[in-house]
Amino acid sequence: MESSIYALDAKIPDGPIQDQWDQHKFATPLVNPANKRKYDIIVIGTGLAGASAAASFGELGYNVKVFTYSDSPRRAHSIAAQGGINAAKNYPNDGDSIFRLFYDTVKGGDYRSRESNVYRLAQVANEIIDQTTAQGIPYAREYGGLLDNRSFGGAQVSRTFYARGQTGQQLLLGAYQALARQIDAGTVDYYNRSEMLEVVIKDDHAVGVIIRNLVSGEITSHSAHVVVLATGGYSNVFFLSTNAMACNGSAIWRAYRKGAFFANPAFTQIHPTCIPAADEHQSKLTLMSESLRNDGRIWVPITPGDNRPANDIPDEERDYYLERMYPAFGNLVPRDVASRAAMRMLDEDRGVGPLRNGVYLDFKSAIGRLGQAKIEERYGNLFEMYERITDENPYEVPMRIYPAPHYTMGGLWVDYNLMTTIPGLYAIGEANFSDHGANRLGASALMQGLADGYFVLPYTIGGYLVDYLNVPPVSTDDPVFVEARAAVEEQTNAFLAINGTQSVDHFHRQLGNVMIEHCGLARSREGLETAIDEIREIRTNFWKDLRVIGTSDSLNQSLERAGRVADFLELAELMCIDAMDREESCGGHFRLEHQTEDGEAKRDDVNYAYSAAWESMGSKNAPLLHKEFLEFEYVALSQRSYK
Amino acid sequence: MDLSLKIWRQARANEEGEFKTYQAKNVSPEASFLEMLDEVNEELNATGEDPIAFEHDCREGICGACGVMINGSPHGPQSGTATCQLHMRKFEDGDSITIEPWRATAFPVLKDLIVDRAPFDRIMEAGGYISVNTGAAPDANIIAVPKWSAESAMDAASCIGCAACVAACPNSAANLFTAAKTQHLNLLPQGKPERYLRAAAMVETMEQYFGSCTNYGECEKACPKNISIDFIAMMNKDYVRAQFFNMARQGQK
Numbered sequence: 059m060e061s062s063i064y065a066l067d068a069k070i071p072d073g074p075i076q077d078q079w080d081q082h083k084f085a086t087p088l089v090n091p092a093n094k095r096k097y098d099i100i101v102i103g104t105g106l107a108g109a110s111a112a113a114s115f116g117e118l119g120y121n122v123k124v125f126t127y128s129d130s131p132r133r134a135h136s137i138a139a140q141g142g143i144n145a146a147k148n149y150p151n152d153g154d155s156i157f158r159l160f161y162d163t164v165k166g167g168d169y170r171s172r173e174s175n176v177y178r179l180a181q182v183a184n185e186i187i188d189q190t191t192a193q194g195i196p197y198a199r200e201y202g203g204l205l206d207n208r209s210f211g212g213a214q215v216s217r218t219f220y221a222r223g224q225t226g227q228q229l230l231l232g233a234y235q236a237l238a239r240q241i242d243a244g245t246v247d248y249y250n251r252s253e254m255l256e257v258v259i260k261d262d263h264a265v266g267v268i269i270r271n272l273v274s275g276e277i278t279s280h281s282a283h284v285v286v287l288a289t290g291g292y293s294n295v296f297f298l299s300t301n302a303m304a305c306n307g308s309a310i311w312r313a314y315r316k317g318a319f320f321a322n323p324a325f326t327q328i329h330p331t332c333i334p335a336a337d338e339h340q341s342k343l344t345l346m347s348e349s350l351r352n353d354g355r356i357w358v359p360i361t362p363g364d365n366r367p368a369n370d371i372p373d374e375e376r377d378y379y380l381e382r383m384y385p386a387f388g389n390l391v392p393r394d395v396a397s398r399a400a401m402r403m404l405d406e407d408r409g410v411g412p413l414r415n416g417v418y419l420d421f422k423s424a425i426g427r428l429g430q431a432k433i434e435e436r437y438g439n440l441f442e443m444y445e446r447i448t449d450e451n452p453y454e455v456p457m458r459i460y461p462a463p464h465y466t467m468g469g470l471w472v473d474y475n476l477m478t479t480i481p482g483l484y485a486i487g488e489a490n491f492s493d494h495g496a497n498r499l500g501a502s503a504l505m506q507g508l509a510d511g512y513f514v515l516p517y518t519i520g521g522y523l524v525d526y527l528n529v530p531p532v533s534t535d536d537p538v539f540v541e542a543r544a545a546v547e548e549q550t551n552a553f554l555a556i557n558g559t560q561s562v563d564h565f566h567r568q569l570g571n572v573m574i575e576h577c578g579l580a581r582s583r584e585g586l587e588t589a590i591d592e593i594r595e596i597r598t599n600f601w602k603d604l605r606v607i608g609t610s611d612s613l614n615q616s617l618e619r620a621g622r623v624a625d626f627l628e629l630a631e632l633m634c635i636d637a638m639d640r641e642e643s644c645g646g647h648f649r650l651e652h653q654t655e656d657g658e659a660k661r662d663d664v665n666y667a668y669s670a671a672w673e674s675m676g677s678k679n680a681p682l683l684h685k686e687f688l689e690f691e692y693v694a695l696s697q698r699s700y701k
Numbered sequence: 702m703d704l705s706l707k708i709w710r711q712a713r714a715n716e717e718g719e720f721k722t723y724q725a726k727n728v729s730p731e732a733s734f735l736e737m738l739d740e741v742n743e744e745l746n747a748t749g750e751d752p753i754a755f756e757h758d759c760r761e762g763i764c765g766a767c768g769v770m771i772n773g774s775p776h777g778p779q780s781g782t783a784t785c786q787l788h789m790r791k792f793e794d795g796d797s798i799t800i801e802p803w804r805a806t807a808f809p810v811l812k813d814l815i816v817d818r819a820p821f822d823r824i825m826e827a828g829g830y831i832s833v834n835t836g837a838a839p840d841a842n843i844i845a846v847p848k849w850s851a852e853s854a855m856d857a858a859s860c861i862g863c864a865a866c867v868a869a870c871p872n873s874a875a876n877l878f879t880a881a882k883t884q885h886l887n888l889l890p891q892g893k894p895e896r897y898l899r900a901a902a903m904v905e906t907m908e909q910y911f912g913s914c915t916n917y918g919e920c921e922k923a924c925p926k927n928i929s930i931d932f933i934a935m936m937n938k939d940y941v942r943a944q945f946f947n948m949a950r951q952g953q954k
């Protein structure tokens with residue numbers, strides 16, 4: 059693969075890492091409060107990242123427009139996060155600190171993230187807990203009225219704050235409420251059921267967006283001084299994932315096609331604790347929060363092919379394989395490690411359940427130790443959810459779980475200011491390539507989304523805006539807007555004109571099968587080459603044989619999905635190219651060619667300690683690779699070991 | 702199993718709608734209700750008929766996007782369950798199922814089973830928040846919150862905003878939603894300073910869009926999150942106090 063000789067400039071501030079953020083805030087020019095209303099900011103997305111950013115901009119006095127394809131901000135995919143949010147408050151007095159949270163996150167990410175960004179994340183995390191508590195998030199409390207914590211994978215301290223099993227819901231409601239307050243105050247204009255279909259660029263700068271109203275089909279142009287993408291992750295490229303049905307990669311993909319670099323697209327997270335598929339009509343997979351691994355023990359039968367019911371298998375015939383393989387962390391190893399171990403159990407024909415596609419997560423000893431009431435208090439809603447889906451009672455029979463696509467560490471490349479390679483275009487939350495390197499630790503996505511939206515972007519954006527004082531935004535009559543709108547209209551009509559025989563889901567399922575097989579838990583050069591051929595074939599068939607019924611001037615859910623799947627069909631190829639380029643195993647990226655004798659990931663820090671940022675060279679050409687070389691000054695590079 | 706489905710079809714907001722009957726064959730009991738509709742839509746797409754529009758996103762009972770009347774009950778026969786969490790094993794082979802959108806004047810149908818629930822957002826904008834700017838918060842453990850109060854606030858805050866309460870109410874009242882939203886904040890020490898202003902603003906906005914509560918209690922039965930109507934009583938008390946509080950406040954001017 060051709061790669062560029064120019065190193066990317068991440069604009070990391072000078073000085074010791076502990077001081078960088080403070081120094082940078084001080085050095086960034088401030089926008090005079092009276093001038094803030096002269097700036098227009100567009101935010102796409104009302105998940106944790108988008109809602110928190112839009113609300114904070116509104117409070118500061120900027121003119122904000124915020125768009126979401128949902129009917130209400132409260133529906134964003136963030137609502138589904140269950141387990142919790144990390145911070146280094148050290149309330150339990152168990153040795154936590156900002157440095158330890160930073161250290162754990164860099165190590166958990168398998169040394170493929172940018173130290174400075176991660177340090178800042180760990181620094182502002184405590185403020186998030188203060189902010190959200192003040193907003194009225196009903197976090198779990200001790201009897202004395204103080205905040206309770208629990209532990210999550212990849213950490214040996216208790217630093218996760220939670221609101222039952224509904225932490226994402228509560229945090230999103232908090233951000234939505236802050237946003238509602240600004241909508242009421244008139245600082246934010248809010249557009250629901252509105253999908254962004256293009257970023258508009260003039261003279262290499264982002265100047266606005268093209269939006270389709272999902273009810274009327276009307277396509278409109280909106281201009282601003284800056285555009286912020288807070289559009290979430292792309293796990294739905296696998297068709298079956300834990301993401302909400304509408305989650306998609308279109309906003310960031312269209313920005314990529316307009317020149318924003320896409321970093322580490324192959325870094326995807328497959329979450330170890332999801333409910334296995336029940337049949338071939340399955341439309342999505344449900345996550346069982348990782349917090350369950352605090353009290354549940356994971357096992358499979360020792361004997362391959364053993365199909366006795368779980369409770370008939372005596373303890374000595376069970377293999378608590380995580381406790382056996384990783385005695386130091388046991389059931390709390392990071393996600394990538396736990397997922398791969400489960401895959402190996404299935405490969406050894408030790409899977410359980412009717413389709414033999416799961417492993418057990420057993421609460422028997424925890425119930426014995428703590429009593430059912432305590433378990434119910436901790437996980438009641440998760441147990442209920444499980445029972446509803448599987449018709450099995452997890453207080454009596456162990457849960458069945460299996461890994462499923464869950465989170466994408468990859469995303470648009472951003473510098474320290476969270477700006478993409480297109481000036482004026484920012485990416486926050488799961489949409490950027492984030493602070494999680496090659497693997498995200500549990501309870502760190504909520505932290506990052508809210509850090510970006512509440513505490514980072516509202517500061518860094520001023521550094522770009524100061525140059526635009528009294529410069530009006532580009533008119534929406536400008537040819538760049540007219541052309542972008544015409545292109546969107548053309549594509550919308552193109553889907554309707556194919557008039558083939560197959561539905562959008564048909565192609566999406568096909569793509570998902572290819573991706574999970576070749577670009578999922580385990581990857582190989584050969585498999586990835588096959589995948590690329592197959593993706594191209596599905597793409598060709600999609601454009602020949604798709605059938606979308608209805609019109610473009612009304613609510614048309616198939617049409618909405620067609621656009622998203624068309625983009626997934628391109629993004630999938632870039633994921634495979636990136637996975638092929640990275641001749642090492644790290645975090646969620648496991649190359650079969652690169653493993654130790656006992657099957658652990660083998661990282662190659664000499665050749666691959668970089669973030670891969672891909673530049674689009676047009677749809678006919680191979681993308682160009684730019685490398686951001688990563689330096690590890692504070693966390694010494696070492697082979698991760700959870701043994 | 703085989704099912705006969707009577708489904709409300711309506712192309713646009715301002716057009717007339719009607720029931721149409723469809724046969725769903727070989728439905729797997731493991732399928733969820735929405736997966737069953739997905740399959741029907743695949744068939745419709747194959748035969749050239751416009752697929753049925755219905756709202757959904759998380760498919761795990763948390764986002765509140767889904768929600769239809771199933772045989773006259775919001776979210777169907779299983780209590781404490783959103784439409785997306787309902788599984789076909791709760792039905793019998795040969796059943797006829799009537800599926801229609803929420804019916805309430807405040808929620809016009811946009812297409813087929815999709816309604817516009819925007820008035821809920823207007824209620825929130827009127828006061829469903831604590832006024833605290835980003836960065837202005839004190840340390841989280843400065844204010845101890847009694848466990849019962851955090852738990853009770855959490856019970857209220859579990860509302861997913863699906864609007865089944867409105868659909869279930871003979872008066873199309875939104876008191877359960879509004880009560881859940883006001884009391885989530887009013888029960889916490891952090892929410893106390895704006896308690897009465899919030900109650901007044903949200904209740905008054907609610908009344909602009911929705912009917913009046915006459916204590917039928919249907920909302921509680923329909924709520925997929927089992928939110929208690931006790932919160933309505935608490936809200937009413939706050940609302941009454943708000944009148945005195947506002948008089949007192951006016952006196953200070």
Ligand SMILES: Cc1cc2nc3c(=O)[nH]c(=O)nc-3n(C[C@H](O)[C@H](O)[C@H](O)COP(=O)(O)OP(=O)(O)OC[C@H]3O[C@@H](n4cnc5c(N)ncnc54)[C@H](O)[C@@H]3O)c2cc1C
Nearest residue numbers: 103104105106107136141142254290487488501502503504
């Ligand atoms: C089941 C589940 C459980 C999880 N649990 C945890 C947890 O316990 N702890 C944790 O830290 N993380 C957890 N995560 C991860 C975390 O929830 C997400 O990474 C995070 O919420 C993403 O937030 P976001 O704001 O970046 O994006 P999202 O919440 O996905 O929001 C994206 C927004 O963008 C909008 N949008 C997207 N594209 C467009 C477009 N083209 N036009 C207009 N609008 C658009 C959407 O409408 C939406 O409002 C979990 C994830 C899942 C799937």
Ligand code: FES
Nearest residue numbers: 758760765767785
């Ligand atoms: S689809 Fe989210 S609650 Fe049903």
